[in-house]
Amino acid sequence: MFSPQGPSLRELAVQALSSVERGYDLLAPKFDHTPFRTPAALLDATAEALRPLGPFGRGLDVCCGTGAGLRVLGPLCREQVTGVDFSAGMLEQARRAHPHAEWVRADARALPVAGPFTESFDLAVTFGALGHFLPAERPALFAGVRRALRPGGLFAFPLITPPPVGSAWYWALSGFDLVMRVRNAVWRPPFVMYYGTSRLGALREELTAAGFTMTTVPLTALGRRADGLARGRLVLARRPGRS
Known part of the structure; x- marks a missing residue:
């Protein structure tokens, strides 16, 4: 799963026993050589689904990490692209890889209420980050993103279709979540990363409560499962325009 340039087992263990912020600071120099980086196929499928809705003006990558989302925002946005993350280490890697973009260190649960995070962006995306937020924290995240949008x-983000109940992937992801819950019950600081807390129904309720209108489109470029369902969907949460 890891290239020779990726982290060692010991480095992963140290990261897993750290806080989310400190863990990603430690992992940052080798993050792009791990399977945790958003796959290019998922980024390209997202860009393909968004292209008919654009072009866009300013773009925002929420929880940007090392900047993989620039693969989507760069071609779609005609103006400045900004990434925001609370890990200084991940932002350092993003700046090196994409010096033309703007990188801001901030907690996505408490985006600044002034400056560039108030009615400044036409398109916001996030990739692979929702599992780092407890359900109780997502309302603040979504409210901040809504405020940042014109x-x-x-606001768009992909969701992978949950595996069938009882399948090997279902048990693997459920087992991971269980291990994380046990880890966080007995060890401090917590490391929040859960696969089963970002279900479409709950997200729809939360986005609607935050003032978005939400639809989804299948990410057909990812293909379909044996049961015919698309392997992923793109959530499209629109901030209503002024009346």
């Missing part, structure tokens, strides 16, 4: 702006 009226009519779009």
Whole structure:
């Protein structure tokens, strides 16, 4: 799963016993050589689904990590692209890889209420980050993203279709979540990363409560499962325009 340039087992263990912020600071120099980086196929499928809705003006990558989302935002946005993350280590890697973009260190649960995070962006995206937020924290995240978007702006993110109940992947992901819950019950600081807390129904309720109108489209470029379901969907949460 890891290339020779990726982290060692010991480095992963140290990261897993750290806080989310400190863990990603430690992992940052080798993050792009791990399977945790958002796959290019998922980024490209997202860009393909968004392309008919654009072009867009300013773009925002929420929880940007090392900047993989620039693969989507760069071609779609005609103006400045900004990434925001609370890990200084991940932002350092993003700046090196994409010096033309703007990188801001901030907690996505408490985005600044002034400056560039108030009605400034036309498109916001996030990739692979929702599992780092407890359900009780997502309302603040979604409220901040809505505030950062201009009226009519779009918040988009992909969701992988959950595996069938009882399948090997179902038990693997459920087992991972269980291990994380046990880890966080007995060890401090907590490391929040859960696969089973970002279900579409709950996200729809939370995004609607935050003032978005939400639809989804299948990510057909990812293919379909044996049961015919698309392997992923793109959530499209629109901030209503001014009346």
